[in-house]
Amino acid sequence: MPHDTLFSPVTIGKLELPNRIVMAPLARHRASQPGDVPSEMNAHYYAQRASAGLIVTEPTQISRQGQGGWATPGIYTAAQEAGWKGIVGAVHARHGRIAALLSHAGRVSHRRLQEAGAPPVAPSAIRARGATVLIQHDDGTTGFIDAEDPRPLDTDEIAGVVLQYVDAAHRADRAGFDLIEIDAANGCLLHQFIATGTNRRTDDYGGSVENRVRIVVDVLDVVAGVVGAHRVGIRLSPGFTGADIEDAEALASLSHLAGKLKRIGIAYVQLADADDALRNAYDGAIIATADCGPEEAHALIERGTADAVAFGLPFVANPDLVERMQANRALADADPSTLHGGGEAGYTDYPAFDDTQRR
């Protein structure tokens, strides 16, 4: 069998994954409206992909303030919680495992997505130049527009933001999620706090490395208190330069954070860039999102750089990605025109391999 290690079990926290192929977070902008509620169609989509060792949900906003795109699902209302319960149930019925990715978009947003047209919030009043967000226009069509100038959070608002994560963690726990992953990657609010280019604060949440990672540590501490550290992970992307992120001290922040993660005892780090720097500083499980094929994924695990590997785009058109990789079958290509927004087309209608053969 090719690349056996990818198909061997691994334990993350106390959760056993039957294989090491993880579905990476993919924003698909298909929550039902109004209310950004996860739907039966979304449950069908995730259940189709249940043979993944672990599914990580699309970034799920912990509050209306944390929304960074049209029709992204939330986890801050009773209806959203019930929707997620349906998704978790559908994945578990197919013997899968699923982590909720709790996210706050921060400045990568627009007043059209916010309550009462408020400006988005951020560590500092610095716009994400070149970053775009998906919105719905007045005529009902959707399209990407530039992110807007954010309002800096007051110091006394930060405890409230941390509480948004606590409330979302309670809801995710009640919805039955196996794991809770905190999004601090790819330019979201927590990443904006970590990175030197986006955080010019002069209070306890800006300046030194310790101050810039403080909110991340606060969030992990309280979420671990809610669901148990063994059920908590974090997504980081120290090498990410999209969404106008600049971090002159990315590696220093990573190694400082690694020490804190050890202390809290969280289950895993999902790294959006595979990096040996973390492996040397952190002894928990590492899921690398390595932008690679099965050979390289296998090599990352064999080298000990990662314990599991996350795939993004390949899961869009290959619901049975694990079986296809295991059988060395060709992978289908996703239609780029249906990635963001829409209905079943380009979402739940990609067939598993056997079905393709029968056509």
Ligand SMILES: Cc1cc2nc3c(=O)[nH]c(=O)nc-3n(C[C@H](O)[C@H](O)[C@H](O)COP(=O)(O)O)c2cc1C
């Ligand atoms: C359609 C699509 C949507 C994505 N949405 C997000 C997102 O909202 N947040 C994020 O951090 N990464 C997002 N990603 C990145 C993936 O999680 C993953 O890191 C990336 O696709 C690299 O893996 P791959 O080469 O296997 O696709 C997205 C990727 C795709 C293809």
